Amino acid sequence: xxxxxxxxxxxxxxxxxxxxxxxxxxxxxxxxxxxxxxxxxxxxxxxxxxxxxxxxxxxxxxxxxxxxxxxxxxxxxxxxxxxxxxxxxxxxxxxxxxxxxxxxxxxxxxxxxxxxxxxxxxxxxxxxxxxxxxxxxxxxxxxxxxxxxxxxxxxxxxxxxxxxxxxxxxxxxxxxxxxxxxxxxxxxxxxxxxxxxxxxxxxxxxxxxxxxxxxxxxxxxxxxxxxxxxxxxxxxxxxxxxxxxxxxxxxxxxxxxxxxxxxxxxxxxxxxxxxxxxxxxxxxxxxxxxxxxxxxxxxxxxxxxxxxxxxxxxxxxxxxxxxxxxxxxxxxxxxxxxxxxxxxxxxxxxxxxxxxxxxxxxxxxxxxxxxxxxxxxxxxxxxxxxxxxxxxxxxxxxxxxxxxxxxxxxxxxxxxxxxxxxxxxxxxxxxxxxxxxxxxxxxxxxxxxxxxxxxxxxxxxxxxxxxxxxxxxxxxxx
Amino acid sequence: xxxxxxxxxxxxxxxxxxxxxxxxxxxxxxxxxxxxxxxxxxxxxxxxxxxxxxxxxxxxxxxxxxxxxxxxxxxxxxxxxxxxxxxxxxxxxxxxxxxxxxxxxxxxxxxxxxxxxxxxxxxxxxxxxxxxxxxxxxxxxxxxxxxxxxxxxxxxxxxxxxxxxxxxxxxxxxxxxxxxxxxxxxxxxxxxxxxxxxxxxxxxxxxxxxxxxxxxxxxxxxxxxxxxxxxxxxxxxxxxxxxxxxxxxxxxxxxxxxxxxxxxxxxxxxxxxxxxxxxxxxxxxxxxxxxxxxxxxxxxxxxxxxxxxxxxxxxxxxxxxxxxxxxxxxxxxxxxxxxxxxxxxxxxxxxxxxxxxxxxxxxxxxxxxxxxxxxxxxxxxxxxxxxxxxxxxxxxxxxxxxxxxxxxxxxxxxxxxxxxxxxxxxxxxxxxxxxxxxxxxxxxxxxxxxxxxxxxxxxxxxxxxxxxxxxxxxxxxx
Numbered sequence: 001x002x003x004x005x006x007x008x009x010x011x012x013x014x015x016x017x018x019x020x021x022x023x024x025x026x027x028x029x030x031x032x033x034x035x036x037x038x039x040x041x042x043x044x045x046x047x048x049x050x051x052x053x054x055x056x057x058x059x060x061x062x063x064x065x066x067x068x069x070x071x072x073x074x075x076x077x078x079x080x081x082x083x084x085x086x087x088x089x090x091x092x093x094x095x096x097x098x099x100x101x102x103x104x105x106x107x108x109x110x111x112x113x114x115x116x117x118x119x120x121x122x123x124x125x126x127x128x129x130x131x132x133x134x135x136x137x138x139x140x141x142x143x144x145x146x147x148x149x150x151x152x153x154x155x156x157x158x159x160x161x162x163x164x165x166x167x168x169x170x171x172x173x174x175x176x177x178x179x180x181x182x183x184x185x186x187x188x189x190x191x192x193x194x195x196x197x198x199x200x201x202x203x204x205x206x207x208x209x210x211x212x213x214x215x216x217x218x219x220x221x222x223x224x225x226x227x228x229x230x231x232x233x234x235x236x237x238x239x240x241x242x243x244x245x246x247x248x249x250x251x252x253x254x255x256x257x258x259x260x261x262x263x264x265x266x267x268x269x270x271x272x273x274x275x276x277x278x279x280x281x282x283x284x285x286x287x288x289x290x291x292x293x294x295x296x297x298x299x300x301x302x303x304x305x306x307x308x309x310x311x312x313x314x315x316x317x318x319x320x321x322x323x324x325x326x327x328x329x330x331x332x333x334x335x336x337x338x339x340x341x342x343x344x345x346x347x348x349x350x351x352x353x354x355x356x357x358x359x360x361x362x363x364x365x366x367x368x369x370x371x372x373x374x375x376x377x378x379x380x381x382x383x384x385x386x387x388x389x390x391x392x393x394x395x396x397x398x399x400x401x402x403x404x405x406x407x408x409x410x411x412x413x414x415x416x417x418x419x420x421x422x423x424x425x426x427x428x429x430x431x432x433x434x435x436x437x438x439x440x441x442x443x444x445x446x447x448x449x450x451x452x453x454x455x456x457x458x459x460x461x462x463x464x465x466x467x468x469x470x471x472x473x474x475x476x477x478x
Numbered sequence: 479x480x481x482x483x484x485x486x487x488x489x490x491x492x493x494x495x496x497x498x499x500x501x502x503x504x505x506x507x508x509x510x511x512x513x514x515x516x517x518x519x520x521x522x523x524x525x526x527x528x529x530x531x532x533x534x535x536x537x538x539x540x541x542x543x544x545x546x547x548x549x550x551x552x553x554x555x556x557x558x559x560x561x562x563x564x565x566x567x568x569x570x571x572x573x574x575x576x577x578x579x580x581x582x583x584x585x586x587x588x589x590x591x592x593x594x595x596x597x598x599x600x601x602x603x604x605x606x607x608x609x610x611x612x613x614x615x616x617x618x619x620x621x622x623x624x625x626x627x628x629x630x631x632x633x634x635x636x637x638x639x640x641x642x643x644x645x646x647x648x649x650x651x652x653x654x655x656x657x658x659x660x661x662x663x664x665x666x667x668x669x670x671x672x673x674x675x676x677x678x679x680x681x682x683x684x685x686x687x688x689x690x691x692x693x694x695x696x697x698x699x700x701x702x703x704x705x706x707x708x709x710x711x712x713x714x715x716x717x718x719x720x721x722x723x724x725x726x727x728x729x730x731x732x733x734x735x736x737x738x739x740x741x742x743x744x745x746x747x748x749x750x751x752x753x754x755x756x757x758x759x760x761x762x763x764x765x766x767x768x769x770x771x772x773x774x775x776x777x778x779x780x781x782x783x784x785x786x787x788x789x790x791x792x793x794x795x796x797x798x799x800x801x802x803x804x805x806x807x808x809x810x811x812x813x814x815x816x817x818x819x820x821x822x823x824x825x826x827x828x829x830x831x832x833x834x835x836x837x838x839x840x841x842x843x844x845x846x847x848x849x850x851x852x853x854x855x856x857x858x859x860x861x862x863x864x865x866x867x868x869x870x871x872x873x874x875x876x877x878x879x880x881x882x883x884x885x886x887x888x889x890x891x892x893x894x895x896x897x898x899x900x901x902x903x904x905x906x907x908x909x910x911x912x913x914x915x916x917x918x919x920x921x922x923x924x925x926x927x928x929x930x931x932x933x934x935x936x937x938x939x940x941x942x943x944x945x946x947x948x949x950x951x952x953x954x955x956x
Contacts, residue, residue: 037597110574142621
């Protein structure tokens with residue numbers, strides 16, 4: 001019990017210190033453990049089960065669209081990484097190098113994959129000959145390594161889990177359509193599974209992926225007003241195809257280079273989920289990825305019939321939702337706090353009085369509401385309530401984002417928003433890298449994306465005052 | 479068509495050169511591709527889909543028994559690997575070492591995990607205090623690296639995919655029961671999913687896992703008479719718990735060390751599947767892991783109604799099995815060869831005459847049998863036939879194993895079997911390491927396991943003639 005008490009007491013309020021709140025929550029909700037390995041975290045069962053739910057949904061969407069899973073080696077020989085010039089420049093400074101195998105020094109260093117474009121390219125170059133072999137729509141689930149200097153659980157770790165899709169196509173149009181299609185898959189997943197509203201748009205030249213012609217992104221806003229890139233999709237043109245010689249004979253008999261895409265979604269999304277939905281009592285897990293959707297807490301469980309009823313309810317609810325009974329010997333109040341910390345969407349209380357009245361009490365984690373429900377209606381009520389909670393969480397997150405999205409016409413306004421109001425800054429931009437650099441230098445905000453939904457807020461660039469070409473979302477970011 | 483022709487012609491007969499037959503098949507059936515990374519292979523979609531089916535079945539079995547998935551870092555600091563003496567001795571010579579991160583030399587080398595006991599131990603030591611925290615039943619799906627000198631696809635690769643279960647328990651009895659339970663899970667999976675009969679038993683001291691008190695194994699026999707270890711389960715006693723300080727306060731108030739297990743199943747199983755079931759026309763994939771269970775080949779597909787009927791059948795069969803239509807412009811005969819090579823369990827032929835007679839022709843890959851089936855019965859017939867094929871493949875594999883299992887009472891018989899008949903040698907053993915070493919030296923055969931089903935074939939050791947204590951299965955092995 002002493003341990004439970006600490007569980008509740010030690011969490012730092014988010015308004016006092018958001019970073020510490022985050023660190024407290026990932027430990028207290030038993031999402032991660034630190035290891036003695038620099039910058040790497042242990043993903044504990046409760047968080048891993050969320051990742052499995054994310055994987056299952058995304059994997060189903062990928063396969064529905066004709067993608068196939070493969071597995072590429074985790075090592076990339078240095079010479080292979082170097083084949084595409086921009087790509088190696090972007091990644092070489094942040095990779096881990098294997099230099100010894102067993103007792104032997106290696107003739108060539110191998111990097112632990114930071115991403116696998118080069119491996120997919122090498123394979124495609126060997127296996128594709130004709131337009132009949134196209135498109136190839138491959139994906140892999142794996143872990144990747146980027147040698148980060150400062151790390152935070154889920155948000156930035158030396159090793160993280162992700163999926164990386166890599167596709168090749170006969171035409172530019174087809175590849176571009178794939179790039180946008182997969183961005184839409186990510187956006188739908190974020191909104192429908194994680195209850196996180198996102199802005200879809202294109203990255204600027206400065207912020208795009210190393211080696212890409214165009215990078216598209218979904219951007220979310222965290223509770224502290226900072227932005228987070230939640231998924232990206234890249235169009236490579238023929239850059240990699242030329243570097244790796246991925247050619248095919250087309251219908252017209254000509255030999256051409258393929259057009260290529262890649263797209264990735266990572267365990268960062270769990271960090272986003274925490275920071276979009278959580279509060280000072282802990283996590284709020286969106287129902288559709290929640291490992292436990294309903295926790296049954298027996299009240300006065302020593303009394304006759306209570307545990308039996310809890311078990312019966314578990315069996316019935318188990319047919320429509322992921323459910324757990326906590327019949328440990330802790331006091332109900334401590335259990336309430338524990339599952340609040342873990343963000344379980346619905347708490348079901350059942351005690352002798354409820355049994356007498358043939359009812360249960362449902363408490364919503366998202367808004368604290370309590371509902372009395374006739375026991376007979378429970379199989380119908382639970383799924384409906386889970387959907388209602390999902391929608392309410394999505395709407396709540398959207399309201400916060402809207403409240404924290406502001407328009408800046410000049411740099412004075414821009415600085416004021418970033419310093420005082422925080423959140424997304426919507427501002428027009430001339431398209432020059434110099435202005436992007438200056439904005440970052442002056443405010444710490446980076447361009448998050450040029451949204452697909454363009455508006456004309458002003459005719460001039462927020463920074464230099466020259467003619468504006470694009471609306472951009474800006475913000476300090478994770 | 480030229481390409482298809484080669485597909486069929488180039489496979490080496492298994493009796494002529496089994497190793498080459500195997501190499502041909504993994505390439506021609508599009509299971510793997512070699513990469514420029516030493517000893518690592520690319521697992522292509524067709525093989526990866528088999529692995530996904532294996533994963534799904536095993537993961538379901540694990541969860542049913544209360545196991546939870548987690549993810550541990552892929553790196554292990556050298557000092558952590560060294561904590562358990564036997565373990566580091568076993569693995570240090572065959573690990574890959576990361577010595578540089580970004581542009582910096584690391585202060586301490588990190589090995590890429592060859593297995594993760596040490597990481598699980600470190601985590602358990604931090605998170606377990608009381609008997610109420612036990613047991614912990616964790617598993618992870620990941621890839622591991624062992625720096626092998628000679629490699630073969632699936633069977634021995636520098637990197638391979640697996641699951642590793644790591645559990646800790648309050649008592650020896652409970653941990654031992656877990657070890658045996660998980661071996662039984664592997665045996666059931668091998669027999670029920672892969673149609674591979676296995677011998678369950680215990681490894682000798684010489685052959686056990688580095689750091690274990692006891693290692694249990696399932697052993698299968700390949701078509702060429704060589705054995706293959708298809709899954710292992712280890713009981714560690716308190717060896718690791720003492721090295722890592724994993725202690726708990728028990729019900730009696732005393733502080734004790736936990737009892738520990740680990741168990742693993744790998745992509746080797748795909749290699750076993752190939753070598754147990756395949757023939758000179760290619761793979762025979764057991765129906766329950768087959769990515770395509772039924773391939774529909776339209777006959778005279780240019781004729782009116784044929785492709786429509788094929789599509790209709792696909793929809794209907796799709797409700798009960800994994801099905802594909804091949805309506806490409808290749809000749810049916812070429813398609814037959816292609817799906818024979820890929821080992822699809824059932825080929826369904828449908829042409830104008832079949833449509834007229836309201837029937838289809840089903841051809842079994844396992845025994846070549848052709849069956850004419852009324853079209854209306856197809857949804858009932860396919861699942862039943864898939865089960866029948868599974869059972870027939872299992873029985874065929876068992877018959878081969880029995881035919882290639884021989885008893886040796888003395889070394890003359892032993893050598894004769896290994897040289898001429900090949901397969902498992904059942905022989906009594908005194909229990910001395912010296913005899914095990916001598917048998918290996920003289921015959922190349924190693925002890926595969928001391929089977930749970932013990933028999934008394936003779937009172938004396940096959941090697942030294944002293945009193946026998948155990949029946950052992952011996953064999954040359956992959």
